[in-house]
Amino acid sequence: MKNKIYRKNVILILTVIAALFLAAGCGSAVTEDEDPLLEEEIPPLKVGLMPAVDSAPAFLAEKNGYFEELGLDVELQIFNNPQDRQSALQTHNIDGTITDLIAVAVNVDGGFDIKATTTTNGVFPVLLKEGADRKKEIKVGMMEVSVTNFLIDEWLGDEYTIEKVYINDIPARLAAIGSGQLDMGLFPEPVASMGELSGLVKKNYEPEDGICPDVFVFTGKALSEKENAVKLFHEAYNKAVDEINNNPQVARDILMEKIPNLNPEIKDKMMLPEYTKASLPDNAYIDKIIQWTAEVMKKELQVSADDLTERKFTEE
Numbered sequence: 001m002k003n004k005i006y007r008k009n010v011i012l013i014l015t016v017i018a019a020l021f022l023a024a025g026c027g028s029a030v031t032e033d034e035d036p037l038l039e040e041e042i043p044p045l046k047v048g049l050m051p052a053v054d055s056a057p058a059f060l061a062e063k064n065g066y067f068e069e070l071g072l073d074v075e076l077q078i079f080n081n082p083q084d085r086q087s088a089l090q091t092h093n094i095d096g097t098i099t100d101l102i103a104v105a106v107n108v109d110g111g112f113d114i115k116a117t118t119t120t121n122g123v124f125p126v127l128l129k130e131g132a133d134r135k136k137e138i139k140v141g142m143m144e145v146s147v148t149n150f151l152i153d154e155w156l157g158d159e160y161t162i163e164k165v166y167i168n169d170i171p172a173r174l175a176a177i178g179s180g181q182l183d184m185g186l187f188p189e190p191v192a193s194m195g196e197l198s199g200l201v202k203k204n205y206e207p208e209d210g211i212c213p214d215v216f217v218f219t220g221k222a223l224s225e226k227e228n229a230v231k232l233f234h235e236a237y238n239k240a241v242d243e244i245n246n247n248p249q250v251a252r253d254i255l256m257e258k259i260p261n262l263n264p265e266i267k268d269k270m271m272l273p274e275y276t277k278a279s280l281p282d283n284a285y286i287d288k289i290i291q292w293t294a295e296v297m298k299k300e301l302q303v304s305a306d307d308l309t310e311r312k313f314t315e316e
Contacts, residue, residue, distance in 0.1 A: 043226045044073035045233060048085050048097030051078055051259040052188040053272055054097060054120035054214050056251040057240035059258045063245070066236035072229055074236075078259070082143065082168065084276035085090060089114070089219065096233075100147035104217055104308050109301040113220030115270045115310040119280060120236060121273035122214035124151055125192040127200040128173070132183035137161045141173040141185035150185040150292060155205040156184075174198070190255060191265040204271055211281050212273070213289060223310060234313040238277040245275055278314045291308045 037314065049055040058076060061067055067074040077094060080087035087105075088094045091111060104116050132138060137160065142148035144166040156162060164181060167173040174195050176182040187195060196202040207213075216237075218230055244251045254269050283305035290308075294301045 010081060042071050042073075042229050042232065045077045045096070045226060045229050046076065046077065046094045047233070048077050048088055048090070048094045049102060050082075050085070050098050050188065051191065052098070052122055053251070053255060053270065054122040054212070055258070056244060056255055056272075057237050057275060059254045060240040060243060060250060061236040063254060063257075064240070066239050067233070070232040070236055072232045072236065074233065080145070080170075081218055089217075092219060092221060095222035096216060096230070098214060099217055100144055100150075101213045101215055101286060101308065102139050102150055102293050104215065105290050105293045105301055105303055106145050106297065107176060108307050109303045115223060116215035116217050116280060116308055117230065117310050117313045118216050118237070118278035119212060119276070120214045120216055122147070122212045123189040123192075123204070123271045123273050124148065124186050124212075125202045125204045125271060126141060126152075126155070126184050127177055127187055127192055127195045127202055128184040129177060129180065130201055133201075133203070135160070137163070138166055138183040139163045139181070141165050141167045141176055141182045143168050145296065147292070149296065150209070150213060150289070151205070151272045152186055153292070154208055174200075188223070189272075190259065190262060190266055190270040193270045194263060196269065197263055201205065209281070209285055209288075211285060215280075229314055234278045241275045241277050249274055251275070255268050276307060280309050280311055 047058065049058055055078075062074060062076055077088070079088070079097070085097055085099070089097055096117075096158075098120055101116060104114060107114055115311070138156075140152055140156070140162050142164060143153055149164070152162065152164070165176070165178060170187065170191055173182070174183045174187070177185050177195070177200060178198060192202055223230060251272055252267050252270065255270070256262055256264070286305035286308060290301055290303060
């Protein structure tokens with residue numbers, strides 16, 4: 001009888017041990033399967049920038065490792081030509097870029113799925129030949145469907161009779177003013193300060209609504225497939241904005257470091273904006289942009305403010 005009880009106890013103990021080994025084995029398998037998935041949760045981002053002051057927070061976030069701290073791999077690409085930037089966005093060679101609400105309205109109306117996720121803080125001085133501001137009729141160089149055209153109307157439309165000359169290439173636009181073919185032109189900072197060094201007069205105007213129409217946009221594909229990465233991008237951007245506002249000199253330093261072919265003399269001459277964390281203007285302002293764009297394009301745009309924006313990444 002004792003032998004039977006002993007054998008039963010041994011069998012029971014062995015059964016429990018076997019069950020524990022199986023449970024441990026299953027637990028290890030789950031952990032091994034989950035690790036690669038965790039690594040793939042945050043996909044990389046490719047983001048296009050322009051050689052302008054509103055790129056400073058993204059440049060600084062990269063240099064100071066703010067993206068890396070959040071586990072985010074970001075590749076920043078500088079585009080000197082807006083058409084190249086647009087092509088890269090439409091072919092999904094980049095996930096997002098800095099552009100403006102005018103371009104967003106035209107793109108979305110044309111069927112291209114992009115949305116603005118935050119305004120950026122651009123500065124667009126007017127460059128002119130000495131004495132050109134005393135004329136009543138002026139020739140002004142700009143891009144047609146862009147923030148430059150919008151701001152020229154806003155700033156100079158009531159003061160001058162304007163003949164608009166559309167020159168997308170920035171060096172060509174600068175040369176046209178220098179040679180006297182144009183009286184004025186609108187340029188992003190720090191390009192405007194480079195023009196000032198060449199002998200042109202630089203004048204600054206403040207946006208009527210206190211808002212620059214420049215924005216970061218991301219494609220619908222990126223917002224769908226890389227939402228967490230886009231969220232982290234904005235967190236790092238906000239951290240860089242805080243640092244710049246605590247010490248504006250770091251913005252000058254990073255712009256001089258990252259933007260090629262800048263004359264060192266402009267470092268303290270360039271006009272910096274007040275950098276703001278991720279935010280978007282209200283729908284009334286965006287409706288104003290849409291209406292102005294429709295008038296310039298001479299067509300009704302089939303878009304609303306909500307069609308142009310994704311507000312989930314802002315602090316509003």
